[in-house]
Amino acid sequence: MMTWETVIGLEVHVELATKTKMFCGCSAAFGGAPNTHCCPVCMGLPGSLPVINGEAVRLAIRAALVLGCRITENTRFDRKNYFYPDLPKAYQISQLYSPLGRDGALVIDLGEAGKKTVRIHEIHMEEDAGKLIHAADRPETYADFNRCGVPLIEIVSEPDFRTAEEVSAYLMRLCDMFRYADISDCKMQEGSLRADVNISVRPMGEDCLGTRTELKNLNSFKAIERAIAYESARQIRVIEQGGVVEQETRRWDDVAGVSLGMRSKENAQDYRYFPEPDLPPLRISAETVEELRASLPEFAHERVERFGREYGISAYDAGVLCAARSFADLFEATVRTGADAKSCANWMLGPVRKRLNDVGASEASIRLSPAAFAALIERVAEKRINRAAAITLLEELLLSEQGMGADIDALIAERGLAQISDGGAVAQAVEDVFARNPAAIADYRAGKKRAEGFLIGQTMKAMGGRADPAAVKTAVGEALRRLLEDK
Numbered sequence: 001m002m003t004w005e006t007v008i009g010l011e012v013h014v015e016l017a018t019k020t021k022m023f024c025g026c027s028a029a030f031g032g033a034p035n036t037h038c039c040p041v042c043m044g045l046p047g048s049l050p051v052i053n054g055e056a057v058r059l060a061i062r063a064a065l066v067l068g069c070r071i072t073e074n075t076r077f078d079r080k081n082y083f084y085p086d087l088p089k090a091y092q093i094s095q096l097y098s099p100l101g102r103d104g105a106l107v108i109d110l111g112e113a114g115k116k117t118v119r120i121h122e123i124h125m126e127e128d129a130g131k132l133i134h135a136a137d138r139p140e141t142y143a144d145f146n147r148c149g150v151p152l153i154e155i156v157s158e159p160d161f162r163t164a165e166e167v168s169a170y171l172m173r174l175c176d177m178f179r180y181a182d183i184s185d186c187k188m189q190e191g192s193l194r195a196d197v198n199i200s201v202r203p204m205g206e207d208c209l210g211t212r213t214e215l216k217n218l219n220s221f222k223a224i225e226r227a228i229a230y231e232s233a234r235q236i237r238v239i240e241q242g243g244v245v246e247q248e249t250r251r252w253d254d255v256a257g258v259s260l261g262m263r264s265k266e267n268a269q270d271y272r273y274f275p276e277p278d279l280p281p282l283r284i285s286a287e288t289v290e291e292l293r294a295s296l297p298e299f300a301h302e303r304v305e306r307f308g309r310e311y312g313i314s315a316y317d318a319g320v321l322c323a324a325r326s327f328a329d330l331f332e333a334t335v336r337t338g339a340d341a342k343s344c345a346n347w348m349l350g351p352v353r354k355r356l357n358d359v360g361a362s363e364a365s366i367r368l369s370p371a372a373f374a375a376l377i378e379r380v381a382e383k384r385i386n387r388a389a390a391i392t393l394l395e396e397l398l399l400s401e402q403g404m405g406a407d408i409d410a411l412i413a414e415r416g417l418a419q420i421s422d423g424g425a426v427a428q429a430v431e432d433v434f435a436r437n438p439a440a441i442a443d444y445r446a447g448k449k450r451a452e453g454f455l456i457g458q459t460m461k462a463m464g465g466r467a468d469p470a471a472v473k474t475a476v477g478e479a480l481r482r483l484l485e486d487k
């Protein structure tokens, strides 16, 4: 029985996070009513001329730098000709002869299997095509050109992957880094990150590559994993049965879980590329490159390691804190304001995370200032306010504009939230609650320990929720013990 090796290369398309399109001033936002983000340039009307979006070029250079590419100093655009109903110009402005970046690498983390370097062959700029909408209940197909001309980069890897896990680790690292550097939102469900997967198989130990097929239409990590497993098994079966794998483009049908032949794979000459005559060559100075390199942030995986070193936070917790840059920024700013790092992390991973999940808000919508957040954490530690009252305040301030300049001490005073630490007041409240709840006392005497929790709750309530829960628990426990001894 022959052992086979799967060889995988990726072509990843990423939409850049610009406000406007690659060659015109139309909105590059996702969605919108069909054909409302369009003008003569992105519709390809005769006589219109494209203008290069400088911000898109800067984001593309940042992406190339994130991936460790060499930046091409004298680059230019090429015209890729093909007809398809979602492409009104019948060509796409892309780059073939002098792509923006070359010879990069991305190190991926495979957990216990260690780290692996994936080589990047090139990264080039291009524009997106429109979308075809196939009506479910009618024979018509509709064209929406809103996406025509949205800035894209295509990242072509070397065939360095051997498993679906490596592919997933690469895509996740790519998304993390691009989000941190504000290059793209990388939302697969909105199509701002799309991967085409090239797959071939060869006998283990063989150096030459087998014939590859290209899988398109993969729009989730799960689909990519399933498609790789299916397609490599299909190719092995073809070869073992004495057949030959055809070089072709195949479509992945995620519902049926199969790949289907679409067309024989095109070569560059099929597109009749030529230099784009409507655009000048683009010169990228060394100063621009260095400026953009210096502007790159510390990335999530680097930050996770540092949080472990500096604050003693576990890798898992640091991973959650660092998943979104603004979330990790809030943590660090709050700690710098004087909050204890461990308590701050617990507050963020507990009540803050829960609040965001409950209302379906993103980390970026947090308005609470680091100073107010630190004050809240400190007042709880000082027992000036109890945890329940602090969570109520936190939930109120977290996403509201009021949270930016909130004065926590003033709010505690104004709302009468200050914790009652006076032992006499707690003792008095316990006495009152016991007097009002003879049935619970009888239950407790009869051995129903749950009655204790009820009495603690009643005492907290009697004190307007402002007592120190630990002090109430102790006071109720002691009072009950005295009752049993007196009997």
Ligand SMILES: [Zn+2]
Residues within 6 Å of the ligand: 021, 024, 025, 026, 037, 038, 039, 040, 041, 042, 043, 149
């Ligand atoms: Zn336009």
